[in-house]
Structure formats: C-alpha cells, structure tokens
Amino acid sequence: MELLRFSTAGSVDDGKSTLIGRLLYDSKSIFQDQLDALEAYSNQKGYGVVDLALLTDGLRAEREQGITIDVAYRYFATPKRKFIIADTPGHIQYTRNMVTGSSNSNLSLILIDARNGIVEQTNRHSFIASLLNIAHLVVCVNKMDLVGYDENKFNEIVDGYKVLASKLDIKDVTFIPISALNGDNVVDRSTNMSWYNGPTLMYLLEHVHLSSDINHIDGRFPVQYVIRPKEDRYHDYRGYAGRVASGIFRVGDKVMVLPSGFTSTIKSIDSYDKTMEECFAPQSVTIVLNDDIDISRGDMIVRENNVPQSSQDLEMMMCWFGDTPMQPNGRYILRHTTKESKCVIKDIRYRIDVNTYHRNEEEKQIKMNDICRVHVRTQVPIFFDSYRKNRITGSVILIDEATNNTVAAGMIM
Amino acid sequence: MQLYNLDHLRDLEAESIYIIRETAAQFERPALLFSGGKDSIVMSHMARKAFYPAKIPFPCVHIDTGHNFPETIEYRDMWMKEIGANLIVGHVQDSIDTGRVKEEKGPNASRNALQTVTLLDTIAANKFDACMGGARRDEEKARAKERIFSHRDEFGQWDPKNQRPELWMLLNGKKSVGENFRVFPISNWTEMDVWMYIVAENIPIPSIYFSHQREVIDRDGMMLATSDFIIPGPNEMPRKEIVRYRTVGDMTCTGAVFSTASTLQEVIDEISASRTTERGTRSDDKRSEAAMEDRKKAGYF
Ligand SMILES: Nc1nc2c(ncn2[C@@H]2O[C@H](COP(=O)(O)OP(=O)(O)O)[C@@H](O)[C@H]2O)c(=O)[nH]1
Numbered sequence: 001m002e003l004l005r006f007s008t009a010g011s012v013d014d015g016k017s018t019l020i021g022r023l024l025y026d027s028k029s030i031f032q033d034q035l036d037a038l039e040a041y042s043n044q045k046g047y048g049v050v051d052l053a054l055l056t057d058g059l060r061a062e063r064e065q066g067i068t069i070d071v072a073y074r075y076f077a078t079p080k081r082k083f084i085i086a087d088t089p090g091h092i093q094y095t096r097n098m099v100t101g102s103s104n105s106n107l108s109l110i111l112i113d114a115r116n117g118i119v120e121q122t123n124r125h126s127f128i129a130s131l132l133n134i135a136h137l138v139v140c141v142n143k144m145d146l147v148g149y150d151e152n153k154f155n156e157i158v159d160g161y162k163v164l165a166s167k168l169d170i171k172d173v174t175f176i177p178i179s180a181l182n183g184d185n186v187v188d189r190s191t192n193m194s195w196y197n198g199p200t201l202m203y204l205l206e207h208v209h210l211s212s213d214i215n216h217i218d219g220r221f222p223v224q225y226v227i228r229p230k231e232d233r234y235h236d237y238r239g240y241a242g243r244v245a246s247g248i249f250r251v252g253d254k255v256m257v258l259p260s261g262f263t264s265t266i267k268s269i270d271s272y273d274k275t276m277e278e279c280f281a282p283q284s285v286t287i288v289l290n291d292d293i294d295i296s297r298g299d300m301i302v303r304e305n306n307v308p309q310s311s312q313d314l315e316m317m318m319c320w321f322g323d324t325p326m327q328p329n330g331r332y333i334l335r336h337t338t339k340e341s342k343c344v345i346k347d348i349r350y351r352i353d354v355n356t357y358h359r360n361e362e363e364k365q366i367k368m369n370d371i372c373r374v375h376v377r378t379q380v381p382i383f384f385d386s387y388r389k390n391r392i393t394g395s396v397i398l399i400d401e402a403t404n405n406t407v408a409a410g411m412i413m
Numbered sequence: 414m415q416l417y418n419l420d421h422l423r424d425l426e427a428e429s430i431y432i433i434r435e436t437a438a439q440f441e442r443p444a445l446l447f448s449g450g451k452d453s454i455v456m457s458h459m460a461r462k463a464f465y466p467a468k469i470p471f472p473c474v475h476i477d478t479g480h481n482f483p484e485t486i487e488y489r490d491m492w493m494k495e496i497g498a499n500l501i502v503g504h505v506q507d508s509i510d511t512g513r514v515k516e517e518k519g520p521n522a523s524r525n526a527l528q529t530v531t532l533l534d535t536i537a538a539n540k541f542d543a544c545m546g547g548a549r550r551d552e553e554k555a556r557a558k559e560r561i562f563s564h565r566d567e568f569g570q571w572d573p574k575n576q577r578p579e580l581w582m583l584l585n586g587k588k589s590v591g592e593n594f595r596v597f598p599i600s601n602w603t604e605m606d607v608w609m610y611i612v613a614e615n616i617p618i619p620s621i622y623f624s625h626q627r628e629v630i631d632r633d634g635m636m637l638a639t640s641d642f643i644i645p646g647p648n649e650m651p652r653k654e655i656v657r658y659r660t661v662g663d664m665t666c667t668g669a670v671f672s673t674a675s676t677l678q679e680v681i682d683e684i685s686a687s688r689t690t691e692r693g694t695r696s697d698d699k700r701s702e703a704a705m706e707d708r709k710k711a712g713y714f
Contacts, residue, residue: 272462404587
C-alpha cells in the first residue's frame with residue numbers, strides 16, 4: 001500500500017472542513033466516540049445538526065473563533081492507499097502555513113466555491129502549489145448544489161482556471177465538480193451531474209500516479225550521523241547514517257564525498273536486520289565505504305559521475321515567515337539537508353505579488369508571508385540541485401540567530 | 414519503476430528513523446520517553462534500528478506513577494534488556510514524598526496529572542534537552558497540529574499559537590539555554606500503522622494487550638480492574654470478565670474492553686471492526702474536551 005500526502009487549500013467558507021470531514025466520514029475513519037463528542041459539542045452550541053467541519057477544527061482558541069488557524073494533519077486509509085492530509089487555512093495572513101503544509105505534499109487540493117468562481121485566493125494557492133512544485137493539482141469546484149449542478153457554470157470556472165494555470169508552472173491538473181455537503185463526486189459518483197465523466201475525488205486520490213514524483217536518477221546521500229560502535233567486535237566499523245535524498249546507491253558503486261572530493265566505493269549498505277544490495281529514496285540506511293575517509297554530519301555522498309552544483313552564491317525563491325521583516329544584508333543561519341552555514345541576504349531581486357504574479361523589482365521590504373527572489377551568500381559552499389529537480393537538495397530554511405526561529409523557506413533556482 | 418516504491422509502513426519507518434537520528438545529532442542530551450505502551454515500544458524498536466550496530470546513544474525514561482499494571486513493569490525491564498538501552502525511572506511517589514505534588518483524594522483519584530511534575534523534574538535533573546515521545550497526530554485533535562520538533566519554553570510550556578514552521582524535513586532544534594524540545598518521531602503513524610508494524614517486525618508487546626480474565630468493576634462508563642488502587646465502592650460489584658486493553662496507562666484510569674482477541678491478528682481484526690478510538694478508553698481525556706490541550710500546555714508529553 002502506498003502513502004499519498006496531500007494538502008488542501010481554499011478561502012474561508014469554501015467548504016474545506018466539510019470536504020475533509022466527508023472524506024474521513026465516508027471512508028469510515030471517524031470513530032463513534034469522536035462522533036459522540038462532536039454531537040455533544042454541536043448540541044451545546046445549538047447547531048441542531050452534527051457539523052462535520054468541526055472534526056477538523058483543532059485547538060480551543062480556534063474553535064472559539066470558529067476558524068482554522070494552523071496546519072493540522074489528518075489521516076485516513078482506504079483499502080487502496082493511506083492518506084495524510086495537511087490541512088492549511090486560507091486567510092491572507094497565513095501564506096506561511098500553506099507553504100509549510102505543501103512542502104511535503106505530492107498533491108494539492110484547491111477548492112473553489114461554484115457561486116464565486118475564481119477569487120484572489122485561488123491565484124495565491126495555485127501560485128504556492130506551483131512554487132512548491134507539487135506534482136499533482138486537483139481543483140474541486142464545490143457547492144455545485146447551490147448553482148443547480150450547472151455544467152456551464154463548471155466549464156466557465158475550468159476555462160478561467162486554465163488561463164490562470166498557463167501563467168504558472170503547473171504540470172498535472174484535474175477539475176472535479178462536487179458538493180462536499182451532500183457528497184456528490186467526493187466518494188460516490190453524483191447522480192445530479194450526469195454530464196461529468198471524470199473521476200470522483202476519492203478515485204483520483206486512490207489512483208494518481210506517484211512513483212514518478214521521486215527523483216531516482218541523481219544519487220544524493222546527506223550524512224546525518226556517524227555510527228561508531230564502542231564494542232571490540234566492531235572496532236573498525238564506521239557507518240554513515242542518513243536518508244537517501246534521491247537516486248539509487250548499490251554496493252560497489254563508485255562514490256564521491258563532498259566537500260572533500262575524496263572517492264571510494266560502497267562496501268555495504270546496512271540496516272538493522274539485513275545488509276542490502278541497494279538503497280533508494282526515501283530509505284533510511286547506513287552506508288559503509290571501502291576507504292577510510294574523514295566524513296562527518298553535513299557531508300554528502302554522491303555518485304562519482306553525477307555530482308550536484310556547488311556554490312556559495314545561491315539564487316532562490318523565498319517565502320518569509322518571520323514576525324520581523326527580512327533585514328537587508330541580514331545574517332541568518334541557513335539549513336540545507338543536514339548542513340548548516342551562516343549566510344547573508346545580498347540582494348532582493350524582486351518581490352512577487354501572489355495574486356497578480358506581478359514582479360516588483362523596486363520593493364525591498366520583505367515582511368511575513370511575502371514571496372520574493374533573493375541572492376543569498378553562504379559562508380561555506382552548499383551542494384545543491386535546483387528545487388524543480390530535487391525537493392530535498394534544492395530546499396533550505398533560514399534561522400534567526402537571535403531568536404532561533406525558522407524565519408524563511410527557500411527554493412533554490 | 415514499481416521496484417523503487419516504498420510500502421507505506423517502510424515509508425513511515427524511514428521517516429521516523431530519520432527523525433530519531435536528527436534528534437541524536439542536533440541535541441546534546443536527548444532521551445526517549447518510554448511508557449511501556451505500543452507506541453513507545455515501536456519508537457524504541459526503531460531507535461535500535463537507527464544506530465545499529467552501535468547501541469542507542471541516549472537513555473529511555475519511564476515516569477512510573479506507581480499505579481502501573483505489574484505486567485507493564487515486567488515488560489519494560491525485559492524490553493530494555495532486549496534493545497540494550499539504559500533506563501532511567503522517575504517516580505511520582507518521590508514527587509509526592511518530597512511534597513512537590515499533592516495526591517488527589519477520592520475514588521477517582523488519578524496520578525496522571527501528577528506525572529507532569531515528575532517528568533519535568535526528571536528532565537531538569539538529567540538536563541535532557543530533547544525528549545522523544547510516542548504521540549501520534551491521529552490520536553486527538555490537539556495533537557494534529559503539533560510539530561515533529563516541538564519547542565518548549567524554559568517552563569516546559571507549549572505555545573500552540575507560536576510554533577515554528579516545519580518544512581520538508583528540515584527540523585530546527587535550535588534553542589536557548591534552559592529551553593528544551595519534545596520530539597515526536599511517529600507523528601504521522603495511525604493506530605493501525607503501529608499494529609501492522611508490530612506484526613511485520615515481530616515485536617513483543619505487554620500481555621495486557623491480549624485477551625485475559627480479570628476482575629473488574631464499572632465506573633464512569635469504563636471497566637476498571639480492581640487492584641490496590643481501585644477499591645470497589647458499596648454499589649460496585651466486582652465481577653470476572655474476558656477483557657484486554659487498547660492502551661497501556663495507569664490502572665486507575667485505563668479501561669478494559671471486552672475481547673477474546675488473543676493474537677496480534679485477532680487484535681488487528683478487532684480494531685478494524687471497532688468504532689471507538691483508543692483514547693476513548695482512558696478517562697483522563699474524557700474529563701474535558703480540551704483536556705489534552707491543557708495538559709500539553711502544562712508540559713505533559
Ligand atoms: N450547500 C452547500 N454548502 C456547503 C458545501 N460545502 C460546505 N458548505 C457549507 O459552507 C459553509 C462553510 O463550510 P466549511 O467547511 O466550514 O468551510 P471552510 O471554512 O472552507 O472550512 C458551511 O456552512 C458548510 O455547511 C456544499 O457542497 N454545498
């Protein structure tokens with residue numbers, strides 16, 4: 001059984017919580033005691049009916065405000081797949097949560113209210129999905145029941161969206177007309193929209209092709225931890241523990257260690273109960289080399305004939321998360337795979353308006369939720385691939401040295 | 414390319430081992446909180462895998478309320494030997510004896526809330542800067558938003574409104590003096606994943622997870638085992654039932670369920686068919702709907 005991680009986005013009241021509640025409910029992932037608690041809460045608040053949306057509203061403060069304000073993770077499974085939902089809120093001030101929720105997703109689900117059509121937030125969500133290089137996009141046109149299940153209305157929105165998508169780097173997009181409230185085309189095929197021949201949402205989630213989402217070409221192994229047992233029988237054992245970021249490594253492969261540039265061959269690939277002939281992303285393994293090379297956390301083992309780029313000057317798209325604005329020429333700590341380096345933001349190339357996609361080259365003030373392109377200079381060379389090619393070796397976070405907070409996410413060009 | 418797809422359990426395992434290794438690499442004095450329940454068993458099993466053939470480079474910590482099932486303690490000692498881990502035990506009784514906490518009175522007295530103090534004291538005494546816990550996001554609403562590296566201020570408090578963004582798998586464990594972290598390596602597992610993994614890896618678990626005969630009483634909609642800590646009241650008639658437990662908690666607040674499931678497969682079949690979440694068998698969560706959130710704010714696991 002495969003694992004599909006997806007994120008959801010929509011403006012407030014588009015029906016996101018109702019839709020997730022329905023997916024959980026129709027896949028029988030809601031337990032009786034959860035339903036009981038929900039019913040009790042709904043009654044106490046005088047709602048009359050059980051509100052499925054409450055299932056996904058986590059913290060008390062949020063419940064009191066009646067809105068979702070952070071990323072929440074939900075789990076459900078069908079006989080075909082296991083699913084992890086990163087549920088992210090749609091308000092303007094929470095771009096950072098959507099970027100966060102999307103960063104590990106294979107698929108992004110964007111909701112549009114059929115009555116309102118494409119709104120500013122649709123632009124923003126689509127932009128972020130494209131920026132985070134999410135492989136699959138599903139646009140659910142919700143509340144079809146409120147527009148009389150009208151095919152023309154649906155087509156109008158699809159056409160409008162295609163215009164929007166043409167301005168972005170979006171690979172694979174599917175449109176589905178649904179009613180989250182009534183369940184049309186969510187798990188069961190709608191009898192109200194015989195004009196629609198495409199998949200239901202659940203069918204799509206269960207069948208979308210995933211294996212091509214992982215980079216199996218460029219061998220990259222960031223070293224996380226060096227294993228040196230303190231027992232006599234393992235006296236000479238030096239294992240490099242890590243998670244394969246991409247590509248495939250086999251015993252006997254010629255490899256290069258960065259930054260030293262020393263080469264060696266793979267002696268063994270160990271996991272607890274077996275030694276393996278090969279390993280691939282995203283497995284966690286321990287690699288042993290045939291030569292004694294000084295390797296520590298932050299180094300990267302790569303295939304000798306396929307090495308990443310190396311530079312102290314990185315061009316990247318950046319989403320700012322910090323409460324305090326980006327400091328021009330500010331110094332931060334950059335985390336890239338298992339490596340850290342001090343860095344300075346040398347230049348803000350432009351700030352992008354996530355609603356109109358307009359690039360503003362004059363704008364040098366970068367505040368929370370802004371997205372911009374920057375030039376970052378690091379103290380030591382970073383070994384990277386472009387984010388489009390490799391999500392793991394192409395992504396960084398910035399940490400504020402004073403507060404230790406994560407203040408930005410970067411995607412290397 | 415079918416060959417290079419990971420099954421979902423292996424995918425989750427790879428992620429958890431990555432998190433455990435990150436914790437060992439980023440912190441000076443990490444520890445693994447071991448409750449004796451299946452979640453912390455699975456976590457410690459993966460800790461052993463993560464550093465093999467070296468030993469687990471951090472201790473396991475058990476907060477003993479003194480109201481544990483004897484089976485849990487017996488299992489704990491066996492398992493620690495099996496995985497070759499160092500065990501540190503914090504006793505709630507010590508916190509009571511030294512006046513750090515006051516024991517609840519009455520028939521529903523539970524030491525569950527007191528654990529928080531003992532835990533925080535144990536963390537302070539050992540200067541732990543990161544404690545791994547076996548909590549899962551699917552367990553309970555408040556946990557659905559918890560980060561994998563969850564920052565605690567110098568008072569051990571969690572601030573749900575001010576969590577660090579966590580992107581890709583770039584975990585930020587930086588902290589100031591006196592602060593520490595809770596780390597949740599199996600955040601993304603569900604109850605069913607844990608069970609399936611226990612089967613796949615053939616991991617031993619405490620006997621109370623399997624069907625057995627036990628003397629119980631009914632209290633607060635739960636079946637509680639009679640023991641030195643649960644004394645039947647005048648209207649509570651002890652009786653023998655065939656039961657098992659879905660979670661390993663305190664004897665004072667963990668309810669048994671009717672069950673004849675005596676093998677792992679039978680347990681899994683029972684859970685697949687069941688309509689109650691596992692936390693539903695623990696009274697400490699039922700006390701209030703936002704109970705978990707309150708306790709987490711106060712530094713509970
Ligand atoms: N008629 C109709 N109402 C819906 C549908 N989906 C959601 N709603 C209603 O729209 C409102 C907002 O839904 P909610 O799920 O809370 O939106 P969220 O803010 O996106 O999470 C609620 O009153 C829902 O009952 C739908 O498909 N049809």
